[in-house]
Amino acid sequence: MMSGTDGFTLCAKIRKLVDCPILFLTAKAEENSLVNGLALGADNYLLKPFGVRELRARIAAHLRREHREHSVKMVFGRICFNLSFKQMLIDDQEIPLTKSEYEICAFLAQHRGQVFSKEQILEQVFGFDSESSDNTIITHIKNIRTKLSALSVCCFFFGRSKPQLGHVGTVPGNRPSSPESQNRIGKPFL
Numbered sequence: 001m002m003s004g005t006d007g008f009t010l011c012a013k014i015r016k017l018v019d020c021p022i023l024f025l026t027a028k029a030e031e032n033s034l035v036n037g038l039a040l041g042a043d044n045y046l047l048k049p050f051g052v053r054e055l056r057a058r059i060a061a062h063l064r065r066e067h068r069e070h071s072v073k074m075v076f077g078r079i080c081f082n083l084s085f086k087q088m089l090i091d092d093q094e095i096p097l098t099k100s101e102y103e104i105c106a107f108l109a110q111h112r113g114q115v116f117s118k119e120q121i122l123e124q125v126f127g128f129d130s131e132s133s134d135n136t137i138i139t140h141i142k143n144i145r146t147k148l149s150a151l152s153v154c155c156f157f158f159g160r161s162k163p164q165l166g167h168v169g170t171v172p173g174n175r176p177s178s179p180e181s182q183n184r185i186g187k188p189f190l
Contacts, residue, residue, distance in 0.1 A: 007024055007026060007037070008036055008037060008040055011024070011037060011040045011041055011042055012040045012041065014041075015040065015041030017073050017075060018072075018073070021043045021044070021059075021062040021063070021066060022041060022042045022043055022044075023042065023043060023044045023045075023046060023058065023059065023062070024037045024042050024044065024045045024046065025046050025048065025050070025055075026045065026046070026047060026048065027047070027048045028047075029047055043062055044058055044062065046058060072084050074109055074110070076109065076112070078090050078091050078153070079109075079153065080092070081105070081106055081109055083106065086099070086102055086106075087102075088102060088105055088106070090148075090151055090153055095147060095148070095151070096147070097144070097147065098140075098143075100125070100126075100136075100140050101140050101143055101144050101147075103125045104121060104125055104137070104140055104141070104144065105144060107121065107124055107125050108121075118134040118137040118138065119134060121137050122134060122136065122137050125137075
C-alpha cells in the first residue's frame with residue numbers, strides 16, 4: 001500500500017507528465033483493478049507475489065518495444081515547459097517565444113529559486129564566447145515580460161525593489177543594496 005495516495009491516482013499524474021512505460025506491481029487481483037490501471041495509462045499489471053526474473057523480463061520487453069516519442073516536461077502551476085519540443089505553454093496554449101526568449105525562460109525555470117546576473121544568464125544561454133551584450137538579455141526579458149503580461153502571468157522580477165506584475169529581476173523582499181544586486185535577475189516563482 002502507498003501512503004497518501006493510491007497507484008491509480010499516481011499513474012494518472014505520471015501519465016500526464018511523462019510518456020514512459022508504467023508497470024503496476026500490486027496485490028489487487030480483481031479484474032476491475034487491472035482494467036482501471038490499464039485504462040489510466042499503465043502498460044502492464046503484475047500481481048504479487050512475483051519473481052525478480054519475471055519482473056526483469058517484463059521490463060526488458062517494454063524497453064524493446066519502446067518506440068514512443070518521448071517528451072520531457074516541467075510544470076509550474078499554469079505554466080508548462082515541454083523541453084523536448086522547446087515549447088512554453090500557459091493553460092495548454094503555446095506562447096510564441098523566439099528561440100532566445102524560450103532558452104532564457106527554460107534556463108530560469110530549470111534553476112528555479114536561484115538568482116542570476118545578466119552576465120550569468122548571457123553566458124549560460126548564449127555561451128561563453130557570445131558576442132552579445134547584457135543589453136541583449138534586457139531586451140529579451142522585456143519582450144518575454146510583454147508576452148506574459150498580456151496573459152496575466154507574473155513569473156519573474158527584474159531590477160525592481162517592489163514586485164510588480166510581469167517584471168523580471170530581484171528576489172521579492174530583497175532591496176537592491178548595491179549596483180551588483182541591481183543587475184541580478186531573480187528567482188522565478190512560476
